[in-house]
Amino acid sequence: MTLLRVEGLTRRFGGVVAVDDVSFTVGAGEIVGLIGPNGAGKTTVINLLTGLLRPSSGQIEFNGARLDSLTPHRIARAGVARTYQNIRLFRGLSALDNVIVGTHLRTRASFAARLAFAPAVRREEAEARETARALLARVNLGQREAARATSLPYGEQRRLEIARALAAQPELLLLDEPAAGMNPAEMDVLIALIRSLRDEGQTILLIEHNMQVVMGVCDRIVVLNFGRKIAEGTPAEISRDKDVITAYLGEEE
Amino acid sequence: MFGESVRQLMAINALLALSIYLTLACGQLSLANAAFMGIGAYLGAVLTLNAGWPFWAVIVAAVIVPMLVAVLVGLPSLRLRGVFLAIATLGLGEVLRVVIVNLRATGGAEGISSIPVKTHDWHLALALAVALYLTWRLRGSRMGYAFEAIREDETVARTMGINTTRYKLIAFVLSAALAGLAGVLKAHLFRAITPGDYGFVQAVDILTFAVVGGSASFLGPALGAVLLTALPELLRSNVLRDVVNFEAGWQTLFLNGVILLLVILFLPNGLVSLFTRQWRRPTPLASEPATVEAT
Ligand SMILES: Nc1ncnc2c1ncn2[C@@H]1O[C@H](COP(=O)(O)OP(=O)(O)O)[C@@H](O)[C@H]1O
Ligand SMILES: [Mg+2]
Numbered sequence: 001m002t003l004l005r006v007e008g009l010t011r012r013f014g015g016v017v018a019v020d021d022v023s024f025t026v027g028a029g030e031i032v033g034l035i036g037p038n039g040a041g042k043t044t045v046i047n048l049l050t051g052l053l054r055p056s057s058g059q060i061e062f063n064g065a066r067l068d069s070l071t072p073h074r075i076a077r078a079g080v081a082r083t084y085q086n087i088r089l090f091r092g093l094s095a096l097d098n099v100i101v102g103t104h105l106r107t108r109a110s111f112a113a114r115l116a117f118a119p120a121v122r123r124e125e126a127e128a129r130e131t132a133r134a135l136l137a138r139v140n141l142g143q144r145e146a147a148r149a150t151s152l153p154y155g156e157q158r159r160l161e162i163a164r165a166l167a168a169q170p171e172l173l174l175l176d177e178p179a180a181g182m183n184p185a186e187m188d189v190l191i192a193l194i195r196s197l198r199d200e201g202q203t204i205l206l207i208e209h210n211m212q213v214v215m216g217v218c219d220r221i222v223v224l225n226f227g228r229k230i231a232e233g234t235p236a237e238i239s240r241d242k243d244v245i246t247a248y249l250g251e252e253e
Numbered sequence: 254m255f256g257e258s259v260r261q262l263m264a265i266n267a268l269l270a271l272s273i274y275l276t277l278a279c280g281q282l283s284l285a286n287a288a289f290m291g292i293g294a295y296l297g298a299v300l301t302l303n304a305g306w307p308f309w310a311v312i313v314a315a316v317i318v319p320m321l322v323a324v325l326v327g328l329p330s331l332r333l334r335g336v337f338l339a340i341a342t343l344g345l346g347e348v349l350r351v352v353i354v355n356l357r358a359t360g361g362a363e364g365i366s367s368i369p370v371k372t373h374d375w376h377l378a379l380a381l382a383v384a385l386y387l388t389w390r391l392r393g394s395r396m397g398y399a400f401e402a403i404r405e406d407e408t409v410a411r412t413m414g415i416n417t418t419r420y421k422l423i424a425f426v427l428s429a430a431l432a433g434l435a436g437v438l439k440a441h442l443f444r445a446i447t448p449g450d451y452g453f454v455q456a457v458d459i460l461t462f463a464v465v466g467g468s469a470s471f472l473g474p475a476l477g478a479v480l481l482t483a484l485p486e487l488l489r490s491n492v493l494r495d496v497v498n499f500e501a502g503w504q505t506l507f508l509n510g511v512i513l514l515l516v517i518l519f520l521p522n523g524l525v526s527l528f529t530r531q532w533r534r535p536t537p538l539a540s541e542p543a544t545v546e547a548t
Contacts, residue, residue, distance in 0.1 A: 050412050076414035090405035101402045104395065105414040111396045115387070125393070168414060 003028045003203050004049075004172055009058035011044055018044040020227035021058070026172065031194065031204045033214045033235075036224035037247065042207045043085055045224075046174050049205075050082050051075040062172070077105060079171035083161040083178060085207075089149040095160055096145040099132035102167025106131070135163040140189055155186035162193070172203050179210045191216050215239065223247070255486055258443075263482045264377040265439045270462035270474030271384045272431035277468040278391065279424035280404030282335055284456040285326070285342035288349045289319040289429040291451030293436030298365045298446060299358050308371045312437055319433035320426045327425040331418065334407075346452055353448040364447030371441040380438060384431050388471035400424060454506075461509055465516045467523015476524055481509060 004026040011019040019041040026032045034042050047053040049060060051072035060068040067075050081102075090098050107128055109121040136142055139159040144152060149160060158178050165173060175194075179187050187210065194217045197204065208214045214221065214235070221238045223231040225247040231238060238244055255263075269286055276283040293315035300306040300314055330341045353359045360366075391397040399420045402410040411417050440446050458481075466477025485505045520526060 052408065052412065072408075072411035073414050073416050076412055082412055084409070088406055088409045090402060090409070092405055093401060097398070097401070101398050101410075101415075102413060104399060104402075107395050109395050111391070111394055114394045115390050121394075125395075164413070 001028045002026070003030075003063060004205070005059075005061040006045075006049075007059040007061070009045065009048060009060065010056045011041075011048055011053060012056045017227050019048065019055075019224075022224065022227070022229050024222045024229065024232060026203060026205055028171075028203055029198075029201045030219050031198050031206060031217055033218035033221040034205060034207045034224065035209070035214055035221060035238075036230075039226075040224040041227040042224055043176055044227075046082060046176050046205075046207065049075075049174060050080060076168065076170075080174065081165040081168045081170035081172075082174040083158070083165055083176055085176040085180065087154075087157050087161060089157060089161060089164070091148075091150045093149055094145065095136060095141060095147050095149050095152065096129070096132055098149050098160060099135050099163050099167050100128055102135075102164040103128040103131055105168045132163075132167060135166055136160075138166075139163045139193060155182045155189075158182065158186075159190070159193070166197075172205065173197070174205050174207075176207045177209060178206070179208055179213045187213060255483060259482065259486050261372075261374070261377060261442055263479045264381050265435050265442070266459075266462060266478035266482045267381055267475045268384055268431055268435035268438075269459045270466065270478035271388050271471060272428045272435065273459050273463045274388060274468055274471050274474040275391075275428040275431070276424050277463055277474075278388075278397075278404065278471075279400040279421055280407065281331065281421055281424060282339045283342045283425060283428065284339050284460060285323070285345050285425075286428060286432040286459045287451045287453075287455035288342070288346040289323065289432035290436035290439075290455070291346070291349050291353070291448075292319045292322060293433030294440040294446050294451070295353060295359050295365070295436075296433075297437035298368045298440050301368060301371065301441065302365070303358060308441070311371075311441075312376075312434065315433045315437035316430045317433075319429040319436075323426040323429035324422065327422045331421045331425060343453065343456060346456060350448045350452055359448075362448060364445060364450075365440075366445040368440055368444045368446070370444060372438045376438055380434055384434075385471070385475070387427070391471070396420065396423070458509070461513050463523075465512055465523060467520075467525035469522055470525050473523045473525030480524070481512070484508065484512075 002025045006025070007023050009019055009022045010017065022045065034045060036042055044053065048055050049067070051067070051070055055068050059066060062078055062080065065078070067078065070078070090101060093101070107124050109124045114121045133145065136145060139162055141156060141160055141163065144156065149157065152160060158181070162175065162178060179190055182190060191213055194204065194206070198217065206214070206218060218235055221233065221235055222229060223238060223244050230247060231241045231244045233241065269290065272286045273283070296318055297311045297315040300311045301308070306314070326345055330338060333341055354362050391400070399410070399415045402413065402415055403417050403420060407417055462477040462481060463474040464477070465481060466475065467473035485508065516523060
């Protein structure tokens with residue numbers, strides 16, 4: 001079943017066509033890699049998918065409904081969560097509080113009910129806290145609850161952002177270069193985490209530069225170059241593709 | 254140790270400080286509190302003097318009307334960020350002043366004097382208790398977390414499903430309610446009001462309470478208000494009296510300015526940061542586990 005369908009997606013910035021007539025789909029339960037050299041338009045695609053940017057043209061369909069004219073919070077409510085290439089944690093909050101904010105879409109309690117000390121509110125708050133704790137443990141940050149988010153080492157901050165996004169229980173998780181700045185040990189933790197998410201049926205669109213991560217976890221890969229899609233296929237197909245090798249893999253040599 | 258009127262003024266100023274705390278907690282630098290206070294004060298005075306409403310009904314009106322104005326003003330202006338919102342909300346105060354000066358019912362530039370004293374200490378205590386309760390319960394609530402997320406990073410908050418427009422408006426409207434309440438209580442306490450009472454100086458005073466006290470916790474602004482209200486009185490009554498002739502007036506402004514400067518330079522998170530938890534550096538994890546625990 002197709003969860004996300006992107007059709008002719010285009011975004012211009014002045015004269016620059018950052019995303020140029022890109023089409024692809026992501027099936028439910030799939031892990032799709034979105035790769036390409038720096039400036040290829042990957043982050044712009046994610047910004048378009050989450051409503052932070054409006055497409056110049058093209059369509060985004062999620063669960064059969066159009067997303068491309070919705071505000072970011074409605075898109076999130078529809079089931080899309082993301083992380084950021086340049087980590088954007090809530091700096092003044094603890095690791096646990098960052099994840100608790102992520103449960104916003106999974107909680108209901110009104111402030112009026114809290115003023116009245118309604119038992120249902122207390123129960124919901126305790127549940128949100130437990131959910132957040134479990135997610136921190138899941139990304140190996142169980143001992144970091146009370147630490148200020150931005151005091152954590154880089155790799156831990158990246159995992160904390162993933163935990164915060166997961167707290168919304170999204171149908172589609174968008175990860176923008178989650179391995180950037182990680183050492184090999186942290187990268188192994190990340191790969192194991194993404195695999196365990198896949199085993200639970202989590203759908204992921206993964207932007208990543210690191211080929212070990214991309215080849216290790218993706219079912220399918222979409223390759224962008226100068227805003228255009230130049231290839232699409234399984235990791236094995238992509239690693240043999242001539243255009244991709246010249247445009248992307250060749251660049252790394 | 255303070256005279257009655259100083260204690261009453263402390264309560265009023267603490268209400269105003271909690272009013273600006275609500276918007277600051279949501280990351281909005283709004284300076285509309287003085288204007289909302291003016292609306293509460295003038296509306297209250299007119300309803301008491303000209304319409305003969307009972308005091309409880311006057312209070313209700315002086316709380317609700319600023320909230321309605323906040324909805325009308327907030328919808329367009331809360332799109333503005335940082336200093337632009339501050340300027341726009343100061344503009345509201347100017348508009349209000351011009352309206353008051355030109356209406357007959359509000360006594361023009363002379364203002365209204367001889368408002369009957371109707372505010373008793375229990376009114377002040379109750380109002381302050383309600384405001385403290387409201388702001389205390391905010392922390393840790395779903396809405397409180399949404400406020401914090403917006404204050405930290407509004408864009409990220411939006412992509413996490415937080416309806417930022419709605420929460421910013423709620424903060425602005427609740428803030429207006431407390432300011433209106435402070436306005437009506439003060440007018441029925443000190444009996445005279447003039448259009449100039451609710452302008453730039455009052456707006457900056459309210460902000461000063463929050464900056465000096467610190468806005469990380471609701472206790473900060475309340476503390477700032479109490480201290481800054483008490484200080485001129487303390488100086489007036491002790492030995493310093495012999496050194497400087499400390500009259501209320503420009504000296505108070507000067508003193509507030511000096512304190513504000515000192516706090517910004519040496520205690521950027523306000524006085525309350527002396528009492529609240531400091532962040533510790535995390536110790537490195539003993540060993541980075543190589544696998545992910547299943548949950
Ligand atoms: N907000 C923006 N304003 C102007 N140009 C932008 C903006 N965002 C991205 N671009 C441009 O679009 C192109 C694609 O950028 P980006 O999507 O960040 O690439 P990638 O994530 O693949 O490295 C770049 O040329 C970049 O300079
Ligand atoms: Mg990018």
